[in-house]
Amino acid sequence: MARVPVGAYVPGDSFFHKAHPFVKFYWVGSFVIFCFFNKNPYVNYSLTLIGLVFVVLTKTFPSYVRAMVIFFPAAFAMIFLQSIVPPAVFDNPELLAEIGPFSLYTESIIYGMLFSSRILCICTWSILMLMTLHPGELSSALQKARVPYTVNFMITTTLQLIPILQREFGIILSAQKSRAMEAQGFKALLPSIIPVFAGAIDRVSQLSMSLETRAFGANKERTLLRYKEFTTKETVLSILSLAPIVLVFYGRANFNAFVPLEGFSLSPFAGSFIVIFCGTAFLSIIFGATFAIRLLGKK
């Protein structure tokens, strides 16, 4: 069976599954704006935790973890990289501790945490939306949003082809491995990539021919198999999605985007621990994953 791509639809019957695609888009868009204009990383982390509760409630946790594996190294790297450079955007930064050649400043660590919290929060909510959004509904929503039918066709075809070609690549790589060919590094690139590309080119001809024979574009209005009506409930939920945007702009105008009055503070131990932990975690994920795959791959 084809491996479902990360973040793809997980069947279910939860409130999120039943919600209208537009409503989900509006709420995620609203959270994206909120996270980018809010300056307090702890608020973003709290929103991430709330999102995590909904992930558990919608029974999409395994897929969520699989999707987030890509973003955890980024989140750790953001904190680590920002922490080891002097804070350029702050006046009079507070020196917290010194670790080897690096001087750690409270502002740098908080700045790194802000970036990582944005990514974690945005990804959590958007992945939650994607895992509860049926591809058919996505196509219908795009059509209702007056996206040209050719572009809509291209997007939905891309979404459908990704798992198919990923599976083909997996088969080709396994076949090359079974023939004792290199399965890692630049030497393995051509033997594994050329058959996938050859298959893809063949697919273009087939797809083009089937489009011609079915008179693609003859009827500009497509019929929809899956479509949710946009009722009063959806309208109310859509208007409510403006609340985080209003809140964050009100916060920026009156509460310095939720930054505490006396500023953020960290103890030298906490600051050093965060930086060492994030640096170690990031390097362990990058190098450890490679090592583990090599080790397990040999077995």
Place this chain on the structure above:
Amino acid sequence: MNEQATQGEKLSSSTGGGVPLTYVIALVPVASVLNVIGGTVAGALKLPIFLDMIGTAVVAMTIGPWWGALVGVITNLTMGFLTGPVSIPFAACNVVGALVWGYGTRWGFANDKLRFFGLSVASAVFVSLMAAPIVIFVFGGATGHASDVLTAGLLAAGNDMWAAVFSSNIIVSSADKILSSFLALAIIGALPTNLQVTGPIMKAENMGTAVLITAGTVVGVILTVVSMNL
């Protein structure tokens, strides 16, 4: 009949014959998938590069820069639908790459080896110029890619964030774009010749030579970055 109207729609081709619009409509999603699969391949083979613009290069060089840009946008938009919105800002890099490859081919830079190499390097530079601000402003300097280790090393050597991110990006990007350009040539060689709408394109180079050229360029870029830090 409407069907006849659809069949009649063709893009004029520099090599004659014209390209049916349905072929273009079929090629764009497949090229987008090739971008995604390129990323999967790079990950599976543990390559420190992206390989996520091969499809963009193919379409930009054959059909035109703006079709290539569409492939880039669809790629990152689709990845946004699959893995979250983090990949969406990088659509701008894909668009810039498509424009460089497409207009470069149109202006005759894909005719011979030397000019094609120059076109590949230009695409690497322009894509890095686009990527660095995105990485810094949206992601705070890190994206979770192995090149972040390089960025950390350059920061530890006393560089500021901009110099560190651009330097690490250009090293990875030069390897990535040169290899992607030559892989795109190999794919274009397998496509019908009437597909070359933008202009004539040279024959595919031996991939062994392409890898050597890439390695040489990357060494050159690394030496330049190191010498600028001494």
